[in-house]
Amino acid sequence: MSNNAIRLAAAIAATIGLAATAGPAASYTVYVSNEKGNSITVLDSATLEVKETIPVGQRPRGIILTKDGKYLLICASDDDTVQILDVAKREVVGDLPSGPDPELLNIHPSGSPVYVSNEDDNLLTVIDLAEKKVVAEVQVGVEPEGVGVSPDGKIVISTSETTNMAHFIDTATYEITDNVLVGQRPRFAEFTADGSQLWVTSEVAGTASVIDVKTRKIIKTIGFAIPGVQQEQIQPVGVRITKDGTKAFVALGPANRVAVVNAKTFEVEKYLLVGQRVWQLAFTPDEALLFVTNGNSNDVSVIDVPSLTVVKSIAVGSSPWGVAISPH
Amino acid sequence: MQPRQSRQPPEPRSPLLRWAHESQWRLFRPVAWTLLLLLSAPLPALAEEQHEEQAEPPAQAGELTNIPMAYLKQEVKRVIPLSRLNVEPEDLGVAGAEIALKDNNTTGHFTKQQFTLDVERVPVGGDAVAAVEKLVASGHHFILVDAPAETLLHLSDAVKGKDVLLFNVRAEDVNLRQEDCRANVLHTAPDLDMLADALAQYLVWKKWSRWLVVKGVFPADLAYLDALHRAAKRFGGTIVEEREYKETPGARRSDSGQQQIQLQMPIFTQGAPNYDVVVVADETEVFGPYLPYRTWDPRPVAGTAGLRAMSWHPAHEQWGATQMQNRFQRFANRFMLPLDYQAWVAVRAVGEATSRVGSGEFGPVNTFLRSDDFGLAAFKGQKVTFRKWDGQLRQPIIVGGPDLPVSISPQEGFLHEHAEVDTLGIDEPESKCKFQ
Numbered sequence: 001m002s003n004n005a006i007r008l009a010a011a012i013a014a015t016i017g018l019a020a021t022a023g024p025a026a027s028y029t030v031y032v033s034n035e036k037g038n039s040i041t042v043l044d045s046a047t048l049e050v051k052e053t054i055p056v057g058q059r060p061r062g063i064i065l066t067k068d069g070k071y072l073l074i075c076a077s078d079d080d081t082v083q084i085l086d087v088a089k090r091e092v093v094g095d096l097p098s099g100p101d102p103e104l105l106n107i108h109p110s111g112s113p114v115y116v117s118n119e120d121d122n123l124l125t126v127i128d129l130a131e132k133k134v135v136a137e138v139q140v141g142v143e144p145e146g147v148g149v150s151p152d153g154k155i156v157i158s159t160s161e162t163t164n165m166a167h168f169i170d171t172a173t174y175e176i177t178d179n180v181l182v183g184q185r186p187r188f189a190e191f192t193a194d195g196s197q198l199w200v201t202s203e204v205a206g207t208a209s210v211i212d213v214k215t216r217k218i219i220k221t222i223g224f225a226i227p228g229v230q231q232e233q234i235q236p237v238g239v240r241i242t243k244d245g246t247k248a249f250v251a252l253g254p255a256n257r258v259a260v261v262n263a264k265t266f267e268v269e270k271y272l273l274v275g276q277r278v279w280q281l282a283f284t285p286d287e288a289l290l291f292v293t294n295g296n297s298n299d300v301s302v303i304d305v306p307s308l309t310v311v312k313s314i315a316v317g318s319s320p321w322g323v324a325i326s327p328h
Numbered sequence: 329m330q331p332r333q334s335r336q337p338p339e340p341r342s343p344l345l346r347w348a349h350e351s352q353w354r355l356f357r358p359v360a361w362t363l364l365l366l367l368s369a370p371l372p373a374l375a376e377e378q379h380e381e382q383a384e385p386p387a388q389a390g391e392l393t394n395i396p397m398a399y400l401k402q403e404v405k406r407v408i409p410l411s412r413l414n415v416e417p418e419d420l421g422v423a424g425a426e427i428a429l430k431d432n433n434t435t436g437h438f439t440k441q442q443f444t445l446d447v448e449r450v451p452v453g454g455d456a457v458a459a460v461e462k463l464v465a466s467g468h469h470f471i472l473v474d475a476p477a478e479t480l481l482h483l484s485d486a487v488k489g490k491d492v493l494l495f496n497v498r499a500e501d502v503n504l505r506q507e508d509c510r511a512n513v514l515h516t517a518p519d520l521d522m523l524a525d526a527l528a529q530y531l532v533w534k535k536w537s538r539w540l541v542v543k544g545v546f547p548a549d550l551a552y553l554d555a556l557h558r559a560a561k562r563f564g565g566t567i568v569e570e571r572e573y574k575e576t577p578g579a580r581r582s583d584s585g586q587q588q589i590q591l592q593m594p595i596f597t598q599g600a601p602n603y604d605v606v607v608v609a610d611e612t613e614v615f616g617p618y619l620p621y622r623t624w625d626p627r628p629v630a631g632t633a634g635l636r637a638m639s640w641h642p643a644h645e646q647w648g649a650t651q652m653q654n655r656f657q658r659f660a661n662r663f664m665l666p667l668d669y670q671a672w673v674a675v676r677a678v679g680e681a682t683s684r685v686g687s688g689e690f691g692p693v694n695t696f697l698r699s700d701d702f703g704l705a706a707f708k709g710q711k712v713t714f715r716k717w718d719g720q721l722r723q724p725i726i727v728g729g730p731d732l733p734v735s736i737s738p739q740e741g742f743l744h745e746h747a748e749v750d751t752l753g754i755d756e757p758e759s760k761c762k763f764q
Binding site: 101119120122141142143160161162163164165167176179181184185203204205230231232235254 | 431434435438439648650651654655676680683684703704705709710711747748749
């Protein structure tokens with residue numbers, strides 16, 4: 001990138017930042033799955049109000065939007081299926097053969113296939129989205145949960161909660177190429193936007209492991225400590241990293257905090273107090289806001305990313321779990 | 329939404345194949361080796377088919393490490409419990425160990441470690457020491473012991489000085505953690521103090537602090553009674569009266585049994601000072617289960633009947649326990665019980681340690697299990713570890729009724745300078761354990 005281009009990019013970034021803090025916020029649609037409510041709450045990111053609640057299958061947990069933004073895929077864990085919600089029609093229009101007890105899922109950058117963790121069967125199920133067919137099942141460790149896809153689409157990660165590993169799976173051959181032992185009960189796997197690092201949170205160990213994707217070695221294990229909070233309450237689950245790779249946000253479960261981590265130095269810079277048992281999180285596409293789900297207080301906290309402040313809590317359904325935000 | 333590239337899609341595993349796969353594991357018991365041999369003809373075909381259907385993980389460099397484990401069960405003549413729901417399943421504990429073995433081997437697949445479990449059942453009056461010596465002679469370093477406290481101590485003495493670690497999966501006796509503690513024993517079973525503390529914390533949190541204690545006459549009842557006294561003192565419970573149940577109703581199977589009990593129990597609990605809750609100490613289930621709904625005053629029942637403290641509840645579903653319950657039920661065709669969990673923890677603890685140290689060698693594994701680096705994710709919302717002062721598993725305890733867990737202790741507000749979970753059971757300052 002030339003110097004001019006860098007300056008231009010910086011100017012654009014600054015403008016976006018200003019727009020988010022000072023000007024009217026861009027309007028995106030936020031979807032929240034309510035694990036006990038068996039519903040999806042639809043929020044508006046500009047007004048920060050609930051627009052609608054859509055009834056779906058039983059125990060909806062992990063959710064993700066298809067790359068075209070037309071459908072929301074919902075792990076309806078107790079219905080043993082992934083439901084397809086047409087976001088324009090606001091109704092479930094079909095399902096994917098996910099296998100039993102799907103919990104989390106992810107999508108290949110090209111839009112298909114979809115990768116789903118089946119906790120009960122120690123499998124990562126690979127589903128072609130157009131055909132709605134299983135194209136592969138990869139045997140992984142006990143209780144697979146987190147699913148991460150590398151930005152180039154070449155690697156899919158499955159984390160297994162009892163085996164305590166991040167399994168690196170080649171998306172072309174469906175073979176496991178590496179197994180990286182991480183802290184106890186790995187819940188979530190997230191690549192940095194440049195694909196160089198993989199962040200894996202370990203709920204019971206209370207840590208986040210940063211893995212160098214090239215060498216498949218842990219380069220840093222991040223611990224958390226909050227004055228006045230017992231160490232065992234710190235249970236990292238969801239993690240999101242800004243596109244520029246400067247900041248990572250880690251949801252700390254019953255510690256009721258989101259940790260802000262400097263993604264370059266791996267130092268924890270701040271703990272943001274949110275609702276109870278904070279679980280998953282998602283940025284708006286402009287990264288101005290971060291929405292986090294609080295499973296025990298039945299609300300969503302909204303974090304203003306530039307100022308690192310919690311600006312609002314919004315009551316949603318019962319036990320909010322997953323969150324996905326549409327650019328539309 | 330096009331597939332990224334075309335390929336021959338392998339079919340998902342058929343239900344039959346799944347069944348066969350599960351069965352293969354069920355047969356992984358030494359007693360059924362002959363059966364396995366009989367089945368071995370169709371097995372290679374099965375293995376091949378599976379290989380095609382699943383992307384098998386590549387073997388890591390190095391030889392496969394074998395880690396033989398054993399489950400030694402001393403059979404005991406037990407009093408038939410009052411409720412037929414509480415009759416011990418034949419495979420109690422063993423099934424928990426076997427499913428943990430399965431979990432270990434799934435992980436072992438990636439770490440080149442292979443675990444086996446030999447189940448040794450010693451008949452009533454049989455020689456448990458001879459059985460353990462045989463297991464040690466055949467290369468077992470990690471042995472789960474499902475036996476009364478006395479037997480456990482004999483076994484511990486017999487293997488003293490050898491590279492053997494025993495896991496006490498059943499005995500709740502406090503002395504095993506105190507004056508009779510042993511360096512070569514780790515306890516995954518909670519002791520009576522831990523259980524009484526967990527219950528007491530909940531009762532006090534609920535402001536049911538005045539207890540009418542009713543006790544049986546057996547030594548086990550008195551041991552639990554001691555634990556109740558200790559817990560009352562620690563957490564602010566008051567025992568308003570202790571009543572002994574001397575008669576044996578023994579009328580379960582008679583047609584008029586229920587009528588008799590309906591009259592007996594109110595009279596037995598009549599005329600007590602003001603109290604909030606009946607706390608029963610009836611370990612062998614002679615009369616305890618008769619108390620709920622039959623007390624003179626309308627009061628809840630807790631202790632060894634009614635609301636009980638336990639390491640595991642068959643309806644516990646928090647912290648990912650649903651998965652554990654599902655796979656256990658599919659495997660054993662019954663609900664998972666506390667002893668199954670205690671055995672699961674023991675086998676998984678060894679699996680966790682071997683995968684972390686990258687070896688099945690006794691020394692490093694034994695050291696790691698007792699170190700600060702060890703921690704096991706065991707569906708309790710926090711890692712479980714072993715206390716350095718007595719080898720007891722440090723674990724949250726479920727307080728539950730017959731159908732559902734009610735709470736999990738430690739309760740909020742019972743503070744501890746290091747870890748709240750150490751408010752349950754024997755804490756370091758009160759430990760009398762001198763490992764020998």
